[in-house]
Structures are given as structure tokens and as C-alpha cells.
Amino acid sequence: MTEIPERRHALPASFRSSRRRLLRRAPAALALLGAAGSALLAGCERSPSAAAFKSLDITGADYARQLALTDARTEQPFLLSNLKGKVAVVFFGYTQCPDVCPTTLTALAETQRLLGPDGQRLVGVFVTVDPKRDTAPLMKAYVGSFSPDWVPLRGSADEVAAAAREFKIFYREVPGKTESSYTIDHTAASFVFDPQGKVRLYVRHNTPPADLAADIRTLLAQAG
Template sequence: MFKPAATLIKRCLALSGVAVLTLSLNACSPDQPTLPFKGSDITGSHLGKDLDMVDTAGQPRSLKDYKGKVVVGFFGFTQCPDICPTAMTQLAQAIDLLGPDASKTQVLMITVDPARDTPNVLKDYVQIFHDDFDGLTGSEAQLAKTAKSFKAFYARAPGAKPGQYTMDHSSSFYIIDPQGEARSLLRGDATPEELAHDIRLVLPNP
């Protein structure tokens, strides 16, 4: 389903296509108020509904397990050289900006490289950035199902040396409200302030 990209241009076009497709899903539900998100309003898209992975404790996880909290999802992998560490740092700063409301939010890094990112490896990685962050891994089939649910792109690409590989992947942030509904999609270069702003808009009522 997810084939290795042949060239950088092809990979970039694929990522752009995913963004366009996702943005085309903007369809506000009559049951949800329109909110002034900094990201794209994806209310009514139901992105992520079929999340089916394993957390860093080895426990199966779906969105229903996080009901009552705002979920911030990001696709990445632990051997990512620059994009993922930057994104995780942005997320950690955003969580710090939330102050007491940080406890009402769960950041999840969904690995696109489950072969190397075992639960223990993923746990050690995400907790470098914040003690309360968690990671999700699983089988290739689980990843394919979950990525499809989020309309997220990923593909294996050749590494610098024979036998090595890296991963190309979408770099957006998904914000899901406490009822498990996708609400905002922010670009990978969103600032901590923008992330915190959109999280606050969907925080559970006191």
C-alpha cells in the first residue's frame, strides 16, 4: 500500500497531495461549534477513528482509551535526524505553555518505523522530550491501518549506505478533542504558541 518513493520530488508531491486531501475534508459538523483554530479546521473528518496501535507499555491502544483528554498526534520515528526532534521539542514547549491544563492533554508519537521502534526504544525516545509523552508502535498492518485512518503518508527510502534505510512521512500535528473527534490539523512548522492555542480551544470543561 505504501511504496518507497523514487525521488525527492515524488516524495514531496506525495506529501503535498496528502495535505490537500486532508484539507479537503474540512467539513464542520453541525454538532460542533466553529472555533478560531490556528490550524485547519478538520471537524467532521473523523480522522484517526481507526487508530489501532500498542503503547510503550505494550498495551493495545485506540482513541477510546484517551477519552476525556485532548490527544495531540504526530507521526515520526526515533532515528529521524531533524524533523522529529524539532517537532517533539515544539510539542514539549506547547505542553509547558498549558500550565495546569497540561494534565488534560496526551501527546502521542506514532512511529512509522515499527521494525526498529519497539515499545522500549520508543519510550526512551519520547521521554527525552517530556515525561508525560507516550509513543505508539505495533505491527506493519496496524501502522498501515492507523496511517490510513489519519490520511498520513509514510514510505521507506534508501539510506546513506547499502542496507540502511530512512523513512519519509507526513509531519502534521493532529489535535483530537476529548470525545475522540479530530478538530485541528497544524503544519509541522507550527509554533508552540499555535499548538497550545488550538489545544486550549478543545480542552474539556472544568
């Protein structure tokens, strides 16, 4: 799988002020989100259920099978199997990302709202690709500002790199004006796991929340 990352330059003053601006703009921004196009992914198979998903069906993929990092809320080891019984949406990013990351998490929060009572069965999982700056307290505060029940994950540089390889995630540092002001180009897509803990969907950036909510309802209906 090859993703073309988007380059980001200016950093926000703080993630709180950035999120407030995004939330004010969310209704108009979400209305402009377009449907994602189709693409071929290596190692993917169509779901045997032949369910009509709006996102890309990667049921049976030979990647994104495991995720073993540290939960920044508890600083304890985390495994995807911890979330069995729920639909998990996994996204790789970093807290100082100026737009793609907070926009994605804002859209995921809207997806959860659209699901109504079923929203309690959806968990967002945010994996940092910036372990040097994204400390456990910062990760906990950042992800918690979108939902206190979502999972912020971090690890050593080697652990994050291994997780990114498992998910076929691209990321690289882009130098800034100072040593600590770098930005990061990274894959801007999410992965959806069904209640059995199996990867099922590849969700492109800017997928409308209503489309993702429809896909999650389908997964929940399949799980019973």
C-alpha cells in the same frame, strides 16, 4: 489530502545527542516558526461552533477516527478512547528521524509548558512508521525523553500501514548506504483530538507552540 514529504539523509549519532542539540537551539528555532497556510482537505467540515482556530479545523472529518496499536510502555493494546478527558496530539514519525520528528516533539513540549496547569490535560501520542527498527524499549525511551506521560505507539508493518491509511499519512523508505541506514519520508503534520476523543485539528509542521497552545485552550474551554 496530499502532503509533500521532506527527504532526510544523514542519521544522528543517537536520539539523545540530537535532542540535546535541538533543545539548545529551541529558543531561536521556535522564534522563527511561521504561521501555517490554509489548505483544503477532502472530507472535512468547519466546526459548527465557528471557533477561530489557528490550525486547520477538520471537525467532522471522515478519517482519523480510530487508532488501535500497542503502547510501547506497557506492550498492551491502546485505543484513542483511553485518552478521553484529555487533548491528544497524534504525530507519525520514527526515532531515527534527524530533525522533523524531534523538532515537532520539542515544540509540543513547549506547547505543554505554555499551557501551565492545563498542560496536564495534553498528551502527545507518537506513532512509529519504522516498526522494523523502533522496538518497544527504544520507543519508550525516545518518547519518554520528551515527557514520561506521552504515549509511544507501535505495531506490525500491516498494523502501522492500516493506521497510516486511516489518518491519510504518507510514508516510504529511502535507501541508505547500507540496508539498515535507510531514512523515511513521511507526512510532517499532527492531529489534535478533543477531550471527547473526536479529531478536530490538522496542525502543519512548524506551527508556533503559542498558536497550538491557543487552539488547545479553545478546545478545553469548549469541553468545560
